[in-house]
Amino acid sequence: MNLRRWPSLLSGFLSLLVLSPALASDEAILPDRRVQLNEYRSAHVQAVLQEDIESVVSPYIENVRLIPPYHGTVFGRANVRSYYSAFFERFDVLEYRRDELKTFSQGPRLIVIGRYALSLATVGHAQVHEITGSYMDIWENVPDKPLGLMTHVWNTDTYPAVADELRFSSVPSVQTAFEAHVPVSGSLSFELAALNRLHEVAILQHDDKVWSQFFAEDAVLLANQHGLLQGRPAIDAYLADHVKEMPVFEKLDIRNDEIDDAGRYVIEYASHIAIWRNGESSGVNTGKNIRVWRREPGGALKMVCGIGTYD
Structure with a gap:
C-alpha cells in the first residue's frame, strides 16, 4: 500500500511494455468474443479522445461498477455517464492508448487486463499531465448475446499531480x-x-x-x-x-x-x-x-x- 507520501519505485510505462509483452490467456477465447474485445478497445480509445460520452458508456451493463482511482466507486450506467461528463468537462484528453496483456476466460466472465497511457490537461491550462497505469475489465459473457461490461477498474503507476482533480463531488459514488x-x-x-x-x-x-x-x-x-x-x-x-x-x-x-x-x-x-x-x-x-x-x-x-x- 503505497500511500501518497511514499513515491513509486518502478520505471515508466514504456519500459513495462518492453519487459511485459502480451501474456498467454488461460483458455481459448471464442473468435467472435475476441473480435468484440478488439473492437471495443479501439472504439473506447476513440470515444475517449473524441469525448463521446454515449459511445464510452454504451458497452456497460445497467448495473455496472466503475472503480476509478482517487474517487469513490460509481454504480450504475446513469452515474457512470455523470462521471465521464464531469471528467470531460474538467479535462482535455490529448492522447490515449490501451494495450491488452491477458484475458482470463471464466465461463460466464471474461476478464481483460492491460496497460494504458493518458495525456491530459485541465481545461484552460497549458500544462500536460502524463498518466500511466493498469486496468481490468470484467465482461458478462452470456451465450448468443453481445458482451456486456460489468466492471471497469484502473489505477496509476505514480501519484499524479492532478489526483485531487480526479475527484468529482457532483458524481454519486460510494466508499465501499x-x-x-x-x-x-x-x-x-x-x-x-x-x-x-x-x-x-x-x-x-x-x-x-x-x-x-x-x-x-x-x-x-x-x-x-x-x-x-x-x-x-x-x-x-x-x-x-x-x-x-x-x-x-x-x-x-x-x-x-x-x-x-x-x-x-x-x-x-x-x-x-x-x-x-x-x-x-x-x-x-x-x-x-x-x-x-x-x-x-x-x-x-x-x-x-x-x-x-x-x-
Missing part, C-alpha cells in the same frame, strides 16, 4: 469500505473471510513471506502506484521491498462487498480501511481491490490476478 460486507454464511465467504484476516496480519506485521503465499506461481499483480508484476519471483521481490517502505498500521480492516463465484475462479470485490502513522504523519486511507482467485488442484485458493486503487 464503509458499506456492508458480505455475510459469512457459506463455505466460500467463510474461506475468503479467513484469507482476509490472514492478509491483514501479514500486512500489519510487514511479513512479505506470508503475503507472497496468497499468489499463484503464474499470478499477475497490477500494483497500485507501482506497475505490473508478472509471476511469483517478481511479486516476491516487490513485496520484500514494499514492506520496508510501509508505515505502521494501527488498524487495518480488509473486507469484501461482493463475491462472484465463476466455478474454478472466484472474483472478489474487496476494500480496506487503513489507520496509519509514519513519524509525525498519520491518517486514514480507504481503497478498493479486485482479486481473481483460482482453485488449485490441491484445493487451495490462490490469487491469479489483483488490482487496487485508493478512493
Whole structure:
C-alpha cells in the first residue's frame, strides 16, 4: 500500500511494455468474443479522445461498477455517464492508448487486463499531465448475446499531480469500505473471510513471506502506484521491498462487498480501511481491490490476478 507520501519505485510505462509483452490467456477465447474485445478497445480509445460520452458508456451493463482511482466507486450506467461528463468537462484528453496483456476466460466472465497511457490537461491550462497505469475489465459473457461490461477498474503507476482533480463531488459514488460486507454464511465467504484476516496480519506485521503465499506461481499483480508484476519471483521481490517502505498500521480492516463465484475462479470485490502513522504523519486511507482467485488442484485458493486503487 503505497500511500501518497511514499513515491513509486518502478520505471515508466514504456519500459513495462518492453519487459511485459502480451501474456498467454488461460483458455481459448471464442473468435467472435475476441473480435468484440478488439473492437471495443479501439472504439473506447476513440470515444475517449473524441469525448463521446454515449459511445464510452454504451458497452456497460445497467448495473455496472466503475472503480476509478482517487474517487469513490460509481454504480450504475446513469452515474457512470455523470462521471465521464464531469471528467470531460474538467479535462482535455490529448492522447490515449490501451494495450491488452491477458484475458482470463471464466465461463460466464471474461476478464481483460492491460496497460494504458493518458495525456491530459485541465481545461484552460497549458500544462500536460502524463498518466500511466493498469486496468481490468470484467465482461458478462452470456451465450448468443453481445458482451456486456460489468466492471471497469484502473489505477496509476505514480501519484499524479492532478489526483485531487480526479475527484468529482457532483458524481454519486460510494466508499465501499464503509458499506456492508458480505455475510459469512457459506463455505466460500467463510474461506475468503479467513484469507482476509490472514492478509491483514501479514500486512500489519510487514511479513512479505506470508503475503507472497496468497499468489499463484503464474499470478499477475497490477500494483497500485507501482506497475505490473508478472509471476511469483517478481511479486516476491516487490513485496520484500514494499514492506520496508510501509508505515505502521494501527488498524487495518480488509473486507469484501461482493463475491462472484465463476466455478474454478472466484472474483472478489474487496476494500480496506487503513489507520496509519509514519513519524509525525498519520491518517486514514480507504481503497478498493479486485482479486481473481483460482482453485488449485490441491484445493487451495490462490490469487491469479489483483488490482487496487485508493478512493
